Amino acid sequence: MNPSxxxxxxxxxxxxxxxxxxxxxxxxxxxxxRPPARLRPVHGWLLCGLAVVALPAWAQGGGAALSPLEVVIxxxxxxxxxxxxxxxxxxxxxxxxxxxxxxxxLAMLAEGxxxxxxxxxxxxxxxxxPWLVLLFFVMFLVPFQVxxxxxxxxxxxxxxxxxxxxxxxxxxxxxxVRGAVRxxxxxxxxxxxxxxxxxxxxxxxxxxxxxxxxxxxxxMNVYALIAMATVQASIVGVTEMLTLTAxxxxxxxxxxxxxxxxxxxxxxxxxxxxxxxxRLTAGLExxxxxx
Amino acid sequence: MIExxxxxxxxxxxxxxxNFTVFYDPYDWNRYVAGLRMTLLLGISTILIxxxxxxxxxxxQSGPSRLLRGLVNGFVxxxxxxxxxxxxxxxxxxxxxxxxxxxxxxGLRVPILDNVQWAIVSLSLFAGAFNVxxxxxxxxxxxxxxxxxxxxxxYTRFKAYRHVVLPLALRVCLPALNNNLINLLKTTTLAYxxxxxxxxxxxxxxxxxxxxxxxxxxxxxxxxxxxxxxxVWIMHxxxxxLRIPGYGR
Amino acid sequence: xxxxxxxxxxxxxxxxxxxxxxxxFGTFEVLKGVSFDVRKGEVVCIIGPxxxxxxxxxxxxxxxxxxxxxxxxxxxxxVTDPRLDKLALRRKVGMVFQQYNLFPHKTALQNVMMAxxxxxxxxxxxxxARARALLTKVRLAGKEDAYPGELSGGQQQRVAIAxxxxxxxxxxxxxxxTAALDPETVKEVLVTIRELAxxxxxxxxxxxxxxxxxxxxxxxxxxxxxVIVEHGPPATFFASxxxxxxxxxxxxxx
Numbered sequence: 001m002n003p004s005x006x007x008x009x010x011x012x013x014x015x016x017x018x019x020x021x022x023x024x025x026x027x028x029x030x031x032x033x034r035p036p037a038r039l040r041p042v043h044g045w046l047l048c049g050l051a052v053v054a055l056p057a058w059a060q061g062g063g064a065a066l067s068p069l070e071v072v073i074x075x076x077x078x079x080x081x082x083x084x085x086x087x088x089x090x091x092x093x094x095x096x097x098x099x100x101x102x103x104x105x106l107a108m109l110a111e112g113x114x115x116x117x118x119x120x121x122x123x124x125x126x127x128x129x130p131w132l133v134l135l136f137f138v139m140f141l142v143p144f145q146v147x148x149x150x151x152x153x154x155x156x157x158x159x160x161x162x163x164x165x166x167x168x169x170x171x172x173x174x175x176x177v178r179g180a181v182r183x184x185x186x187x188x189x190x191x192x193x194x195x196x197x198x199x200x201x202x203x204x205x206x207x208x209x210x211x212x213x214x215x216x217x218x219x220m221n222v223y224a225l226i227a228m229a230t231v232q233a234s235i236v237g238v239t240e241m242l243t244l245t246a247x248x249x250x251x252x253x254x255x256x257x258x259x260x261x262x263x264x265x266x267x268x269x270x271x272x273x274x275x276x277x278x279r280l281t282a283g284l285e286x287x288x289x290x291x
Numbered sequence: 292m293i294e295x296x297x298x299x300x301x302x303x304x305x306x307x308x309x310n311f312t313v314f315y316d317p318y319d320w321n322r323y324v325a326g327l328r329m330t331l332l333l334g335i336s337t338i339l340i341x342x343x344x345x346x347x348x349x350x351x352q353s354g355p356s357r358l359l360r361g362l363v364n365g366f367v368x369x370x371x372x373x374x375x376x377x378x379x380x381x382x383x384x385x386x387x388x389x390x391x392x393x394x395x396x397x398g399l400r401v402p403i404l405d406n407v408q409w410a411i412v413s414l415s416l417f418a419g420a421f422n423v424x425x426x427x428x429x430x431x432x433x434x435x436x437x438x439x440x441x442x443x444x445x446y447t448r449f450k451a452y453r454h455v456v457l458p459l460a461l462r463v464c465l466p467a468l469n470n471n472l473i474n475l476l477k478t479t480t481l482a483y484x485x486x487x488x489x490x491x492x493x494x495x496x497x498x499x500x501x502x503x504x505x506x507x508x509x510x511x512x513x514x515x516x517x518x519x520x521x522x523v524w525i526m527h528x529x530x531x532x533l534r535i536p537g538y539g540r
Numbered sequence: 541x542x543x544x545x546x547x548x549x550x551x552x553x554x555x556x557x558x559x560x561x562x563x564x565f566g567t568f569e570v571l572k573g574v575s576f577d578v579r580k581g582e583v584v585c586i587i588g589p590x591x592x593x594x595x596x597x598x599x600x601x602x603x604x605x606x607x608x609x610x611x612x613x614x615x616x617x618x619v620t621d622p623r624l625d626k627l628a629l630r631r632k633v634g635m636v637f638q639q640y641n642l643f644p645h646k647t648a649l650q651n652v653m654m655a656x657x658x659x660x661x662x663x664x665x666x667x668x669a670r671a672r673a674l675l676t677k678v679r680l681a682g683k684e685d686a687y688p689g690e691l692s693g694g695q696q697q698r699v700a701i702a703x704x705x706x707x708x709x710x711x712x713x714x715x716x717x718t719a720a721l722d723p724e725t726v727k728e729v730l731v732t733i734r735e736l737a738x739x740x741x742x743x744x745x746x747x748x749x750x751x752x753x754x755x756x757x758x759x760x761x762x763x764x765x766x767v768i769v770e771h772g773p774p775a776t777f778f779a780s781x782x783x784x785x786x787x788x789x790x791x792x793x794x
Binding site for chain 2: 568602626630631633634635637639641642643644645655658659660672686687688689690691700704709760783
């Protein structure tokens with residue numbers, strides 16, 4: 001008999017059991033290899049469609065007033081403008097947060113102990129405080145204008161809100177950077193060192209390029225989260241989609257049966273925006289995992 | 292003791308202008324404590340309910356019924372990919388006004404669920420959707436052969452689930468579960484938007500009446516730092532208690 | 541209890557009987573008509589090249605794998621019956637796997653005690669006494685409170701054997717139980733199995749340990765490509781194999 005036979009189970013002989021080596025000692029890891037067709041878009045469409053179509057139909061109100069569906073259609077352009085504003089805020093917050101987060105993440109990996117400690121504390125605080133609390137913090141404590149080199153720069157609410165959202169992004173990105181750099185095997189550092197690379201060169205030319213791919217899925221995940229969080233700006237008085245939704249509702253006479261379709265429309269917009277990102281993230285994760 | 296603390300904060304205000312009203316004004320203190328209680332109520336109840344939703348959802352997802360699987364998948368997809376704040380509004384304003392209401396003796400409309408209950412419902416569903424995914428990946432991580440061994444010993448499907456699959460799956464998914472539950476605790480602040488008097492709401496009331504935004508902001512930050520810290524500590528204790536010697540890393 | 545024969549079965553009849561068993565996975569036919577009998581107290585070894593269906597065959601006997609056609613009887617229980625009482629079958633048939641498959645979240649003692657308590661509903665104290673005795677029997681006294689992850693492969697495999705024995709089976713199935721072990725721990729597991737065989741336990745082994753098969757088996761079956769090519773008592777089987785395939789296989793492994 002062929003000696004290689006003894007080393008492991010033969011897949012062809014027991015198609016019902018996956019060949020695993022010592023299952024007891026398998027590492028703890030959540031398997032991310034979920035089958036691709038697990039969550040099919042059709043489910044989401046069904047539920048969101050239900051929210052917008054079925055609810056208004058069920059709640060048909062008086063004769064003269066517009067039907068809930070007509071109200072949604074009538075105001076859709078305005079509401080979509082609001083949604084575009086949410087997207088804009090999220091993109092800006094993401095850009096600022098990513099930039100600051102990479103710096104903070106590298107600071108957490110710095111050689112200086114003090115710098116490492118400070119960076120770590122900042123990350124912890126901004127990761128663990130509720131985003132809404134951070135938003136309040138920025139809205140109330142950052143002045144409405146700042147003076148830079150004698151020039152007064154006004155800071156409108158939405159700018160402050162963007163800044164408020166970029167804080168948690170920063171902390172989460174920092175954590176992603178740190179985790180990704182940590183996951184590169186130590187031998188890479190040693191190899192670079194033996195080739196006389198400086199620490200900085202090693203980081204930028206060898207380590208970071210390797211983990212860029214690894215950082216992409218969690219980074220996209222953070223983006224989806226921040227995009228969904230932008231509606232919280234309405235709580236602190238920034239005019240965005242949710243604020244407009246409430247205003248539209250009031251403009252249509254504040255009929256209670258309009259709430260569900262209007263908020264359902266907001267749910268639908270965000271779903272259509274975030275679900276593809278979610279799928280893409282999961283797809284990338286799977287692809288990177290198998291390589 | 293209490294008097295000493297109160298006197299200290301009173302003096303702090305008089306000498307430095309730092310006005311921590313919560314720590315010397317019994318009225319503000321009571322509001323703050325009531326808010327804290329509400330946050331704890333929201334946090335604990337939504338954590339428990341979302342765990343149940345996650346466990347039941349994960350079971351249904353691996354069950355035989357295609358319809359149920361589809362429904363659970365749809366639920367997970369929708370609640371993961373829409374903003375929790377809009378979910379809360381949709382439930383509280385949208386569904387809350389559509390549901391039939393009871394009337395009191397003097398004809399006042401009393402909704403079946405009040406804002407606190409709606410907040411609990413929608414936050415639980417939101418976090419539950421994530422828990423379903425987390426539990427499912429945990430169950431999938433249990434080796435098929437281990438389940439086979441249980442079957443060979445005569446375990447029924449259900450008993451194998453209870454005694455072998457679930458205990459192992461729970462250990463595998465605990466880190467992810469940790470994260471989600473901590474996130475949930477932070478998300479309870481969104482109940483502020485439907486006027487649930489939780490910590491953020493109470494603190495904001497205090498600072499708008501006592502004009503001490505900065506001080507109350509610091510109290511707020513400290514409060515959440517402590518709450519999250521306590522939850523992290525509990526979860527770590529739990530993780531340690533469940534650790535199996537020689538298993539995993 | 542576990543030893544009670546089913547209706548129509550008496551101990552002088554074969555304890556395990558396979559009649560023309562077929563098994564396909566999709567279009568791939570793994571077993572193409574396998575028949576044999578095992579008598580009570582017999583030790584049977586199944587050998588053959590990889591992919592010949594040995595593991596599938598042994599898994600069919602305790603209904604882990606449903607057969608496509610044919611009949612399998614264990615103490616008169618028809619395994620292929622769609623209304624099969626799996627619990628009744630698995631009380632009679634114990635199984636040990638190549639990868640041990642211990643429950644990693646339970647100690648060695650708990651692993652042995654779990655099934656009698658959860659499945660048979662037996663008294664915890666009585667089960668514990670039996671479990672301790674079984675662990676002593678497989679030379680693991682003192683390791684009761686160790687978790688599987690803290691034990692070597694050979695130790696884990698012996699716990700797995702004790703776990704199966706705790707159900708007081710009439711037949712034990714061993715599916716390449718030494719294939720995943722370090723060479724130095726193979727022996728301790730084989731010693732345990734040999735003791736079991738000498739005590740009169742009916743054993744069916746899929747194995748690559750030819751010397752062990754020669755020493756312990758009452759009867760050897762050689763399978764290749766889903767059929768039994770040749771069989772016989774070890775003395776004749778190893779000395780004078782008739783079939784060309786058997787001879788080639790034996791020349792490779794011996």
